[in-house]
Amino acid sequence: MILVLKTGMSREKVDALCTFLQKTFGVQTNPIYGAQTTIVGLVGDTQSIEVESMEMLDEVERVMKVQEPYKRANRKFHPDNTIVRVGDAEFGGNKIVVCAGPCSVESEEQMIDIAESVKASGATLLRGGAFKPRTSPYAFQGLKAEGLMYLKRARNRTGLPVVSEITNPSQLELFMEFVDVVQVGARNMQNFELLKELGRINKPILLKRGFSNSIEELLMSAEYIMSGGNTQVILCERGIRTFETATRNTLDISAVPILKSRTHLPVVIDPSHAGGMAWLVEPLSKAAVAVGADGLIIEVHNDPKHALSDGQQSLTPEAFDELMKHLAPVAQAVGRTI
Numbered sequence: 208m209i210l211v212l213k214t215g216m217s218r219e220k221v222d223a224l225c226t227f228l229q230k231t232f233g234v235q236t237n238p239i240y241g242a243q244t245t246i247v248g249l250v251g252d253t254q255s256i257e258v259e260s261m262e263m264l265d266e267v268e269r270v271m272k273v274q275e276p277y278k279r280a281n282r283k284f285h286p287d288n289t290i291v292r293v294g295d296a297e298f299g300g301n302k303i304v305v306c307a308g309p310c311s312v313e314s315e316e317q318m319i320d321i322a323e324s325v326k327a328s329g330a331t332l333l334r335g336g337a338f339k340p341r342t343s344p345y346a347f348q349g350l351k352a353e354g355l356m357y358l359k360r361a362r363n364r365t366g367l368p369v370v371s372e373i374t375n376p377s378q379l380e381l382f383m384e385f386v387d388v389v390q391v392g393a394r395n396m397q398n399f400e401l402l403k404e405l406g407r408i409n410k411p412i413l414l415k416r417g418f419s420n421s422i423e424e425l426l427m428s429a430e431y432i433m434s435g436g437n438t439q440v441i442l443c444e445r446g447i448r449t450f451e452t453a454t455r456n457t458l459d460i461s462a463v464p465i466l467k468s469r470t471h472l473p474v475v476i477d478p479s480h481a482g483g484m485a486w487l488v489e490p491l492s493k494a495a496v497a498v499g500a501d502g503l504i505i506e507v508h509n510d511p512k513h514a515l516s517d518g519q520q521s522l523t524p525e526a527f528d529e530l531m532k533h534l535a536p537v538a539q540a541v542g543r544t545i
C-alpha cells in the first residue's frame with residue numbers, strides 16, 4: 208500500500224505519521240521525498256488495513272494498493288531510478304556502465320594485464336570469478352581466496368572496482384574485504400539464505416537472473432536483499448533456457464523494458480553468457496544499449512583459446528576495444544553515453 212501525501216508536508220509531520228503507522232498497524236514505512244510530493248510505502252501485513260481509514264488521515268491525499276508481491280523493488284514505491292554508485296561508476300545514470308574481465312581469475316599477471324587494457328578501452332569495473340559454480344565437479348573451480356587477492360591487486364594497480372561471484376554465505380568476510388560488487392550467479396538467484404545474508408551488508412549486489420526464472424521471481428529475489436536493508440541491487444539479464452539450441456541461452460531482450468517499467472533498480476545485460484559465442488557479443492551488446500540497459504558485463508580474456516572457463520564466449524582485449532568504439536554511436540542514438 209502506498210500513501211501519497213498532501214504537498215508541502217514537513218519532514219517532522221512525515222516522521223510522526225510513519226511512527227503512528229508503525230505503532231498502530233505493525234507495518235514498516237518507507238518514505239520517499241520527491242521534488243513535488245512525498246509518498247510513504249507500507250510493507251508488511253497491509254491486507255487488514257482499510258483504504259478508507261488511510262484516506263481519512265489528515266496528511267494523506269491518495270491511497271494506492273500495490274498488487275505486486277515485490278514492494279521495495281517496485282517502481283510504484285520509488286518512482287525515480289535508483290542509482291547504485293561504485294567508484295566513479297553510476298549504475299542507473301545516463302552513462303552506461305561497462306564491467307569487463309575474464310570468466311575466471313587465473314593469475315595475478317593475467318588480471319593486471321586485462322584490467323589495464325579494458326580500462327584503456329573504457330570499462331569502469333573489472334570482473335573475474337574466484338569461486339566458480341561449474342556444472343562438472345571435475346572442471347576448474349576457481350582460485351578462491353587467492354583469486355580475490357589478485358582481483359584486489361588489479362584494483363589497486365588500475366583503480367577499477369571489482370565484481371566477483373559469491374557462492375556461499377561463508378565467503379562473506381572475504382568478499383567484504385576484497386570485492387566492491389558482490390555477484391549472485393544465475394544458479395544462486397533463489398538461494399534465499401544467501402540473499403538474506405546479502406541484505407545485511409552495505410555493498411552493491413549484482414543479481415543475475417536464473418536461467419529458468421521469471422521476471423517476477425527475479426524481482427522477488429531482489430526483494431529478499433532489499434527487505435534486509437540493502438537497497439543497492441543491480442539486476443542482470445544473462446539469457447534464459449528455451450528450446451533454442453543455436454545459442455547457449457536465449458537473451459530475453461524484452462526483460463529490460465519490462466524491468467525498467469516495474470522496478471527502479473538498474474538493469475544490466477550479460478551478452479557473453481546469453482549468446483555463448485564471442486562473435487555474438489557485439490550484436491547483443493548493441494541491442495542491449497538500444498533497448499535501454501544501464502550497463503553491460505562482458506567476458507574478456509587475454510588468451511581465449513586457453514581460458515580455464517568460457518573461452519569460446521570471451522573477447523580478446525582488442526575485440527573489446529573495437530566493441531566499445533562501436534557501442535558509442537548506439538548509446539548516443541538513445542540519448543546516453545558509454
Ligand code: PEP
Pocket residue numbers: 310336340391392393394415445477480
Ligand atoms: C559468470 O558470470 O561467469 C557466471 C557464471 O554467470 P551466470 O551465473 O550468469 O551463469
Ligand code: MN
Pocket residue numbers: 310311480506516517
Ligand atoms: Mn563465465
